[in-house]
Amino acid sequence: MLTFELPINPPYSYERLRSRLESHPDQQFQLIPECSMLRRAFRIETESFLVTLAFKGGLETPVLQVQTDKSLSAAQQEKLRKTVRHMFQADVDLEPVYQHMQTDQRLAPLTERFRGLRFLLDPDLFQSMVRTIIGQQLNLAFAATLTERLLTLAGDVVHDEQGQPFHVFPTAEAIARLEIEQLRQLQFSQRKAEYIIDFARAVVNRRVELDRLELMSDEEAIGYLTALRGIGRWTVECLLMFGMGRPDLLPAADIGLRNGIQLVYDLPEKPDEAKIRAIGESWAPWRSYISLYVWEAFGAFRRGEFAQPSADA
DNA sequence: GGCCAGGCTAGCA
DNA sequence: TGCTAGCATGGC
Known part of the structure; x- marks a missing residue:
């Protein structure tokens, strides 16, 4: 078990975050509003674990207290800090x-x-892209349902002390191994199933290198990714916003x-x-x-x- | 019951 | 180059 605190550049509003999560359902988060907390599972390298995030200090002196359910290596700790700061835009x-x-x-x-509203970013670009493709043209509630089914089908799961399951977003490898028909059975459209599996396979065989986006301008990234079938301008704009925080x-x-x-x-x-x-x-x-x-x-x-x-x- | 959802592609003029 | 039907289903 590991606990550490991250200062956040004020203002930061937990209430606005909560409101956004309530209207943008994300099965990966458990909201605990009575103590200004969130829980979710993270995957760092090959290990999945549960993290509790407590928002302290109020709107103008915000601090994020992070607690994991198992001990981590120094490298994993550093990665987790970086990921959490990124997701909650702590430095913005x-x-x-x-x-x-x-x-x-x-x-x-x-x-x-x-006041104090910020993006809640995705922890990595692969996940962000898949979630955005799922969200294309669908209402948010149904998109969340489809995402949850994908998590249950192909993601790892960790449990809290009460045995409650927390699903971890599937890796590119796990989605690349799926067949179209498996997603069709979850009520994905034929095309959406193709787009998602094709994208995962492109990432796995390095036909697409998401790390390269860091060095690209917004327009270069749009050109690079819209070459893929199923990925249009809107999708990349959302990836740059919700995945990278541009x-x-x-x-x-x-x-x-x-x-x-x-x-x-x-x-x-x-x-x-x-x-x-x-x-x-x-x-x-x-x-x-x-x-x-x-x-x-x-x-x-x-x-x-x-x-x-x-x-x- | 019809129309709109945090779009995109393929096919056609 | 520009326009549109079709996609799958939930919610209002």
């Missing part, structure tokens, strides 16, 4: 983003309403973002992709973060928790 400074949003009267109210992506084809921009900018009809890109120009160089806030604004609006900015005026 939101102040320049908020200052930028203050210059747009439509965005300014979001900085207070959602700050300036705008998935203009995204239906949720289109709904969010229509709401925040009080537009009479749903904006098309060109209109989204035109509006997003002024969000640079923080288009990813502002997209996140606009997504959350629309989610809160749908739950009846957030009024249109113009309705307040």
